[in-house]
Structures are given as C-alpha cells and as structure tokens.
Amino acid sequence: MTTKDDVSRHSTRNKCWIVIRGVAYDVTDFLNQHPGGSSVILGQAGDDATEAFEAVHSADLLANHQGPIRKVGPVLDAKPATQEVIKVDKSDAAGKAARRRLVKVINIADFEAAAAEVLQPKYFAFFKAGADSEVAARWNQRSWDAIRLRPRILVPARPVDMSTTILGTSFSAPFFIAPAGGGKFAHSQGEVLWTRAAAKHGILQWVCNNAGCTQKEMADARSPGQSLYWQIYAMKDLEATKREVERAVASGYKGFALTVDAIQVGKRERDMRLNIEENDPDPDEDESTLANSISATRPACYDQFDFTSAIKWLRSMTDLPIAIKGVQSWEDAALCMHHHVHPWLSNHGGRQLDGAPSAAETLLEIRQHCPEVLERCDVIVDGGITRGSDIVKALALGAKGVAIGRGFLFALTFGEPGVEKAIRILKHEVETTMGLLGVASIKEISFSHVDASGLAYAGAVIRAHL
Ligand code: HEM
Numbered sequence: 001m002t003t004k005d006d007v008s009r010h011s012t013r014n015k016c017w018i019v020i021r022g023v024a025y026d027v028t029d030f031l032n033q034h035p036g037g038s039s040v041i042l043g044q045a046g047d048d049a050t051e052a053f054e055a056v057h058s059a060d061l062l063a064n065h066q067g068p069i070r071k072v073g074p075v076l077d078a079k080p081a082t083q084e085v086i087k088v089d090k091s092d093a094a095g096k097a098a099r100r101r102l103v104k105v106i107n108i109a110d111f112e113a114a115a116a117e118v119l120q121p122k123y124f125a126f127f128k129a130g131a132d133s134e135v136a137a138r139w140n141q142r143s144w145d146a147i148r149l150r151p152r153i154l155v156p157a158r159p160v161d162m163s164t165t166i167l168g169t170s171f172s173a174p175f176f177i178a179p180a181g182g183g184k185f186a187h188s189q190g191e192v193l194w195t196r197a198a199a200k201h202g203i204l205q206w207v208c209n210n211a212g213c214t215q216k217e218m219a220d221a222r223s224p225g226q227s228l229y230w231q232i233y234a235m236k237d238l239e240a241t242k243r244e245v246e247r248a249v250a251s252g253y254k255g256f257a258l259t260v261d262a263i264q265v266g267k268r269e270r271d272m273r274l275n276i277e278e279n280d281p282d283p284d285e286d287e288s289t290l291a292n293s294i295s296a297t298r299p300a301c302y303d304q305f306d307f308t309s310a311i312k313w314l315r316s317m318t319d320l321p322i323a324i325k326g327v328q329s330w331e332d333a334a335l336c337m338h339h340h341v342h343p344w345l346s347n348h349g350g351r352q353l354d355g356a357p358s359a360a361e362t363l364l365e366i367r368q369h370c371p372e373v374l375e376r377c378d379v380i381v382d383g384g385i386t387r388g389s390d391i392v393k394a395l396a397l398g399a400k401g402v403a404i405g406r407g408f409l410f411a412l413t414f415g416e417p418g419v420e421k422a423i424r425i426l427k428h429e430v431e432t433t434m435g436l437l438g439v440a441s442i443k444e445i446s447f448s449h450v451d452a453s454g455l456a457y458a459g460a461v462i463r464a465h466l
C-alpha cells in the first residue's frame with residue numbers, strides 16, 4: 001500500500017513512479033527502455049497516468065509486459081478507476097474534415113495519402129516503414145504489378161461469388177485484415193473497429209497480439225457467429241505466451257498464427273528519423289539515436305525454436321488450425337506441410353529482412369518445387385496487396401487467403417466507416433476482376449489466369465532501380 005503523497009515524491013528520472021488504475025508502479029529502470037520514449041512517462045511522473053496510458057495502450061499491456069517495472073502496490077487515496085477503458089479521441093480523423101477526405105478515397109492507395117495528412121508524422125512513419133532501404137516493402141507491391149492476368153472472353157456472365165474458406169471457416173471474401181500492431185495510433189478506439197467492420201462484411205480479422213485493444217475487448221466486440229483468429233509471437237517467457245494462447249482459446253479465437261520472421265526487429269529508418277526529430281537527443285549520447293523508436297524496443301522473442309520444437313510447443317496448447325507466419329522459401333513451406341500447419345508467405349510487409357522475396361515469388365517457387373503444398377495446406381500470403389486484382393493474382397498462383405496490413409491500418413485512421421469503405425472497395429475490385437477474367441467463383445480461378453513469366457525479369461530490373 002502507498003499514498004498519493006508517497007507517489008508524488010517519486011517524480012524524477014532517478015525515482016519515477018506512476019499510478020495506473022489505482023496501483024503505483026516504479027518505472028525508473030523502464031524509462032530508457034520505453035518504446036514511446038522516456039519523456040512521455042516523465043510527463044506523468046509522480047502522478048496518475050491512467051488516462052495518458054490508456055489513450056495509447058491496452059488495459060492489459062502492463063500485466064503482460066516483461067520490462068523492468070516494479071509494482072509498488074495499491075494507492076490508498078487514488079481516484080477510483082473506471083471499469084471501462086478510457087477512450088480519448090485524439091485523432092481529428094473522426095471529424096468533419098476527415099469525412100470530407102474519406103469521400104475522396106476511391107482506392108486503397110488513396111487511404112495512404114489521406115492518412116498521411118491526418119496522422120501524426122511519427123505514427124504514419126511507424127505504419128509505412130520498411131527495413132533498411134525499403135526495397136522489400138516496395139518490391140512486394142511491384143511484384144503483383146509484374147504479374148499479368150489472362151482473361152477468357154465470350155464466357156457467359158454469371159453473378160460473382162467470392163466467398164471461400166480460410167483454415168476451415170467460411171468467409172465472404174478471400175482477403176482479410178492482417179495482424180498489425182498500433183491500431184490505437186490510427187484511431188483512439190483501436191482494433192475493435194476492425195472487429196465490427198469485419199463482422200458487418202463477413203471477412204476475417206486475424207488479430208494481432210500487439211493490439212492496442214485487449215484480447216477480451218476484441219472478443220467482446222464480436223458479432224454472433226463471427227470468427228476471429230489470433231496471432232502470437234513466442235516471447236522469451238514462453239509461459240507468458242502459453243497463458244496468452246490459453247486465454248485466446250478460452251475467449252473463442254478459432255485459429256492461430258505464430259509469427260517467426262521477427263525474432264529481432266528490422267532496422268526501420270523512417271521510424272528512427274522521426275524519433276530523433278521529436279526527442280532532440282543529447283549529442284553526447286549519440287548512440288541512443290539508434291536504439292529508440294516505436295519499432296526498435298520491442299520485448300524480446302524466444303529465438304531457440306526449430307520447426308519440430310515450435311510445432312510441438314504449439315500443439316501442446318491447441319488443436320486449432322495453425323499458420324506459421326513469415327515463410328519465405330519453398331523449403332520452409334514444405335516443412336509446414338510436413339508438420340500439418342499452414343504456411344503464411346510473408347516478409348512482414350518488408351519491415352524485417354530487406355531483400356527478402358515477395359510472396360508472389362515464394363508462391364512460384366512452391367509451384368515449381370513442391371506444388372503439393374498448395375493442395376494440402378491453406379497457403380496465406382501478404383505484402384504489398386493494394387488492389388482486388390492483386391488478390392485475384394495471388395489466388396491464381398495458389399493462395400487460399402490474402403492478408404492486408406497497411407491498407408487496413410490507413411483505413412482505420414478514418415474509424416469504422418473508413419474500414420468498411422476499404423472492404424467495399426476491395427470487394428468491388430475483386431468482383432470486377434473476376435467478372436472480366438470470366439470466372440464466377442474462387443474455385444474457378446486457376447494458374448491459367450495469370451502469366452508470371454515477367455516476374456523474374458521485372459524483379460531484376462525493378463530491384464536495380466528501387
Ligand atoms: C508503464 C508502463 C508502460 C509500458 C509497459 C509501455 C509499453 C509500451 C510499448 C510496448 C510501446 C510500443 C508500442 C506498442 O506496442 O503499443 C509503447 C509506446 C508508447 N507508449 Fe508506452 N508504455 C508504458 C507507459 C506509458 C505511459 C504512462 C505513456 C503516456 C504517458 C505511454 C505512451 C506511449 C506512447 C505515446 C507510445 C507510442 C510511441 C511514440 O509515440 O513514440 N506509455 N509503450
């Protein structure tokens with residue numbers, strides 16, 4: 001037990017306590033590790049930080065966080081904590097100006113441009129950033145451009161049905177909302193708005209465990225019958241991740257992805273530059289500029305798994321369908337098949353290993369070296385998908401589900417109406433592409449509908465100029 005007075009005596013960099021929901025925490029040793037920088041926490045030092053904390057973070061972040069934070073104890077005379085997470089509408093995106101911008105959006109790229117106008121630059125940079133020179137991030141998108149569609153003509157038109165199954169559950173469309181952290185940077189209400197929009201339109205939301213909203217908040221925001229999947233990182237403390245998976249199973253999440261391409265964080269320079277501009281670092285501590293950014297100081301992942309031990313560990317927790325997210329070669333896709341899990345071809349939106357292949361390239365490798373993967377697994381792809389035609393190209397190459405990260409983050413800047421509009425735009429584009437190709441259902445889309453022969457050439461030429 002402690003008191004407000006006690007807490008207020010710890011208001012400096014060397015003795016820094018804050019109160020969150022009636023409990024005091026000693027965050028002195030955490031200050032320099034806080035991904036949001038020490039100054040935001042120091043601004044709350046010795047005081048009640050609940051409102052500032054929950055404007056950005058999910059209510060359960062503290063319980064799950066593994067940084068050097070010491071719980072001091074309940075504050076006897078603290079102001080009572082409300083039951084609901086405090087919603088602070090810090091974005092102007094909900095306002096009239098934002099609605100005016102939304103009207104002008106007619107494709108997913110427009111969402112990016114519109115979000116760039118309304119988001120704080122550091123949040124835009126966090127979403128947009130790729131690793132190093134951002135070649136992989138740009139190539140992801142260009143590689144879909146390099147694939148040509150092969151329409152059949154004089155096929156009597158029929159109504160288009162784009163419904164499909166992903167990991168055993170039916171959805172109204174083959175594309176879905178990728179697990180991407182930082183939803184509350186886009187909109188103060190965060191990822192629950194994805195949950196609601198996904199329900200309205202019958203698409204999948206694959207929830208990210210770095211979400212600003214809690215696992216429970218998103219589960220509670222579900223509509224009857226709505227299926228959500230859960231993405232995890234295996235954290236250094238495997239027991240904590242195990243508890244997270246158990247909670248997700250208990251809350252009714254219906255599928256899992258283990259992200260394996262981020263055992264350390266890629267060097268995201270956009271992010272670093274914005275952080276330097278904002279924090280005006282001490283020139284005598286120059287090295288610190290390399291360490292501080294939203295991306296750079298993530299809690300550590302467990303990095304000792306091989307395929308067999310990872311799958312054994314996952315299977316000790318759940319029988320639900322599992323995808324391994326971050327597969328970037330046909331060999332690893334074949335290993336997924338061997339271990340009865342689904343390969344998710346992704347280079348994390350180019351945010352991790354610059355120079356990594358795009359999902360389109362990995363799909364082609366799989367077709368060449370182990371095509372049975374496409375029959376026996378639900379292959380998921382992502383990276384640089386901005387058009388309905390990209391989605392159809394991915395399906396024609398053999399993918400079963402197509403995830404979109406940044407597109408839905410930028411759309412979330414405009415709240416639920418933004419996300420709904422993004423879904424409608426993509427559905428409309430998929431429908432038009434399918435209609436013009438001469439197919440009426442996902443099953444009818446085949447490899448004969450694409451010509452990917454230019455991809456290797458485009459890769460060589462474009463990469464040289466990226
Ligand atoms: C004391 C416990 C805290 C923990 C464990 C914590 C953890 C984190 C983590 C992991 C991130 C990275 C982004 C994410 O995953 O959400 C982050 C970012 C951030 N945090 Fe905290 N945080 C804490 C306290 C606070 C407080 C008290 C504030 C506000 C006064 C705050 C404001 C921010 C902001 C604004 C960012 C975004 C990064 C930026 O804007 O540069 N955090 N924090």
Ligand SMILES: Cc1cc2nc3c(=O)[nH]c(=O)nc-3n(C[C@H](O)[C@H](O)[C@H](O)COP(=O)(O)O)c2cc1C
Pocket residue numbers: 126127128140178179180181182208209210231259325346347348349350382383384385403404405406407409
């Ligand atoms: C801002 C941001 C945060 C992300 N956070 C995660 C994450 O926490 N877990 C994860 O598996 N993937 C994460 N991703 C990667 C996405 O799931 C997805 O692989 C990627 O965004 C696809 O590329 P796209 O953004 O070009 O659509 C993140 C991506 C972005 C842009």
